[in-house]
Amino acid sequence: MELTFTLQDGTRAGIVPTQGLRDLTVAQLGLECLAPVKDVSVVFYVPDKQALDRVRTRFGLTDC
Numbered sequence: 001m002e003l004t005f006t007l008q009d010g011t012r013a014g015i016v017p018t019q020g021l022r023d024l025t026v027a028q029l030g031l032e033c034l035a036p037v038k039d040v041s042v043v044f045y046v047p048d049k050q051a052l053d054r055v056r057t058r059f060g061l062t063d064c
Helices: 049-060
Strands: 003-006 012-017 042-046
Touching: 012 049, 042 049
Parallel strands: 012 042
Antiparallel strands: 003 012
């Protein structure tokens, strides 16, 4: 699963859950607002909830 969002400069970025997050649904990850799209310039591979929280904090992702 790859979920995308837009960075502040307009660049499309993706989040790819790996390892322990791989089997969770979009709702379980709390990323319902992010759309699945393949054309992105930056991809964040997040292996755990702490990494996902760091990406959310740094890039302003919020819960729906």
